[in-house]
Amino acid sequence: MDPIEAAKTIVTGLKSAGINLVATLPDINLSDLLSEVEADRELIHVPLCREEEGIGICAGAYLVGKKCAAIMQNGGFFNSNNAIVSTLLQYQIPLLLLIYYAGDIGDRTFSTTGSMTEPVLQALGIRYYIMRDPGDAVELIKRAQVSTEDAKRPVALLVTKEALGRRAAVASL
Amino acid sequence: MKRYDCLKALAALVGDALVVSSAGAMTLEWYALHPSDGHLRVRTLGLCSSIALGMALGLPRRKIIALDGDGSLLMNLSSLATIARMQPTNLTHIVFDNEVYEASGGKKTATGAGTDLVGMARAAGVRNSRWANSIEEFTVAVSSAIKGGGLCFIGAKVTTERTQVAPFPIDEVENKYRFIRHIEKTEQIEIFKSNLPASYV
Numbered sequence: 001m002d003p004i005e006a007a008k009t010i011v012t013g014l015k016s017a018g019i020n021l022v023a024t025l026p027d028i029n030l031s032d033l034l035s036e037v038e039a040d041r042e043l044i045h046v047p048l049c050r051e052e053e054g055i056g057i058c059a060g061a062y063l064v065g066k067k068c069a070a071i072m073q074n075g076g077f078f079n080s081n082n083a084i085v086s087t088l089l090q091y092q093i094p095l096l097l098l099i100y101y102a103g104d105i106g107d108r109t110f111s112t113t114g115s116m117t118e119p120v121l122q123a124l125g126i127r128y129y130i131m132r133d134p135g136d137a138v139e140l141i142k143r144a145q146v147s148t149e150d151a152k153r154p155v156a157l158l159v160t161k162e163a164l165g166r167r168a169a170v171a172s173l
Numbered sequence: 174m175k176r177y178d179c180l181k182a183l184a185a186l187v188g189d190a191l192v193v194s195s196a197g198a199m200t201l202e203w204y205a206l207h208p209s210d211g212h213l214r215v216r217t218l219g220l221c222s223s224i225a226l227g228m229a230l231g232l233p234r235r236k237i238i239a240l241d242g243d244g245s246l247l248m249n250l251s252s253l254a255t256i257a258r259m260q261p262t263n264l265t266h267i268v269f270d271n272e273v274y275e276a277s278g279g280k281k282t283a284t285g286a287g288t289d290l291v292g293m294a295r296a297a298g299v300r301n302s303r304w305a306n307s308i309e310e311f312t313v314a315v316s317s318a319i320k321g322g323g324l325c326f327i328g329a330k331v332t333t334e335r336t337q338v339a340p341f342p343i344d345e346v347e348n349k350y351r352f353i354r355h356i357e358k359t360e361q362i363e364i365f366k367s368n369l370p371a372s373y374v
């Protein structure tokens with residue numbers, strides 16, 4: 001899949017999971033996905049200035065009946081941690097987190113951020129799965145949404161470069 | 174101005190608007206004046222404005238009122254830009270500015286050194302932003318906001334005086350359930366669906 005096809009597949013996944021509000025902050029690897037989210041008339045797209053806002057926006061929208069997803073880079077996930085703990089976990093509010101996995105194994109940039117991503121998710125007790133193939137996107141997103149709603153806790157999908165239809169990180173040895 | 178007097182004026186006008194209040198004594202004062210399941214107490218400093226924005230976007234025909242504080246908004250100033258970008262016409266953002274971190278020991282905030290939150294809201298793109306300098310001005314501003322004045326931001330400089338009221342009677346999870354049940358009842362929608370557990374089909 002090319003990046004646009006992968007982006008369309010992920011948006012199909014979001015919609016088939018019932019998501020209708022998506023809060024985002026860009027990473028260059030998320031560009032095509034965010035363009036697809038923005039272009040989709042059935043999704044309310046909230047472009048953020050800082051990822052932690054998105055946790056609040058999604059929590060507020062959930063409380064009035066929306067199904068939400070937040071799309072961000074893993075650095076933005078770190079930015080969001082206080083809100084994840086003292087709002088999502090404290091109030092038992094579900095949220096689907098699509099986290100771009102910068103510094104994934106073999107990626108030359110953000111390797112410190114990459115190395116801390118899974119340990120922080122584990123420390124917070126947030127279930128996560130790594131999405132490497134865009135062909136898995138629809139199924140994984142639907143499953144993650146079922147789990148977050150059922151557990152009333154956030155669930156994260158770590159989305160790698162390949163899952164976004166981009167060149168695998170290891171290509172430039 | 175006393176915050177409690179402002180809240181009293183608001184209680185007379187609030188109707189069926191949903192209220193999101195920032196952490197601290199203001200929440201307790203508001204709950205004492207207007208106990209309602211349509212009220213969410215926020216526990217994350219800064220997040221009040223963002224949670225209110227999410228509600229406003231999710232329920233565009235319902236009035237949403239954010240009761241924010243200066244310390245809280247200063248921690249999430251970027252929410253002003255996001256609110257302005259989304260322009261939710263049903264959101265009224267009220268900030269009680271007492272120039273201190275009241276719930277955190279009373280140290281001075283940046284507004285005590287001159288930062289102008291109404292000016293920041295206006296510069297972020299919330300055109301209808303104003304200070305209310307008396308209870309009368311506050312009442313007029315809130316009343317016109319609730320009657321459908323579109324997105325607006327109201328700043329009120331208040332003293333640090335607290336009013337003795339009862340503690341907040343419910344925890345966060347009960348607050349959530351009561352709030353959602355209140356939305357289900359008043360909006361006649363189903364939020365908690367009873368899904369068939371797939372493992373037992």
